[in-house]
Amino acid sequence: MSVTNKQNRVYPWGHERRFNAYSNYFRGIYGARVQKVSIDAGFSCPNRDGTIASGGCTYCNNDAFNPSYCTTDKTVSQQIAEGIEFHKWRYNEAVSYLAYFQAYSNTYAPLTTLKKLYGEALSYPGVIGLIIGTRPDCIDDEKLAYLKELSREVYIAVEYGIESCYNKTLARINRGHSFEDAVSVVKKTAELGINTGAHFIFGLPGETREEMLNQAEIISSLPIKTVKFHQLQIIKGTRMEKEYQDNPDDFELFKWEEYLDFFISFLERLNSAIVVERFTGEAPPRFLTGVGWGKKRSDQIVSLIEKRLEELDTWQGRLYQDKR
Secondary structure (H helix, E strand, C coil), rough: CEEECCCCCECCCCCCCHHHHHHHHHHHHHCCCCCEEEEECCCCCCECCCCCCCCCCCCCCCCHHCCCCCCCCHHHHHHHHHHHHHCCCCCCCCCCCEECCCCCCCCCHHHHHHHHHHHHHHHHCCCCEEEECCCCCCCCCHHHHHHHHHHHHHHEEEEEHHHHHHHHHHHCCCCCCCHHHHHHHHHHHCCCCCCCEEEECCCCCCCHHHHHHHHHHHHHCCCCCCCEEEEEEEECHHHHHHHHHHHHHHHHCHHHHHHHHHHHHHHHHCCCEEEEEEEECCCCHHHHEECCCCCCCHHHHHHHHHHHHHCCCCCCCCCCCCCC
8 A cells, every 4th residue: 555645756665664664554453543563582692602713703792782680591482571660661562472582693593593582482471473683694495484484373583694796895804605695595594484683884995885785785685674773882891992993094984964965875775665674773881882872762763764754755765766
């Protein structure tokens, strides 16, 4: 369904916001707000334990984005219960929840372990589905077949950390996989009818603003349902912090006004069929070094971006050209 806004303009995503918004996407499916509840189930990562590499991605410190209630000394059910309470003061309209397996690589375990953990989450009252964050190299046909079966009964989404479309960047940040690896598994997941998501970071070292902007066309060609974008934040204690201190000129860190203008330009070029979950990342100030944006919270940033879209009378996909 399409709708018409005050300018008598028709948007293909069925609501009046100027981008294909994640919250509206779920309202369209379930008729009410659906809230994600994060879980740290104690997974590791092949990029940390020596299977692929050691030390992990150079920018990574999971503590910087894990909610306070997510600790591995608690069961999955305990974390869901505390997560629901955590969100109630802000989103008390939510009646249904998605269990978000967030920390590290959440398919990096034997299938028997995954079935136990996912099953516990799905058995919790009010949980209607799973969102599973993982890497392109931590999934296989057996696990995908299981997730396909689950998706017949509940909402299932697999979110792949891709981070960049450029192999030079992926090598520099020690991702341990290529962009081609990511594309292959994204296509395989989507072909099975599983909701497929991706995550990208803007501002990674060595990338120009033009290169970042050009990723809009590449990302638009992927068979993904949802996407998250984060600006690079230099997190204390990471290898990237040392790299930033040694070679600051290699980094195109965004000031807020720069990012606002950049992201509007990017959004105009992004396929309107892709649901945008996040525009930016948000880490507690105590973790950050380098460029910061003050006390802006994610909901404030969304409002500012929507205001700018209105001022410029533009929207997601306005400049998108389907070349597939």
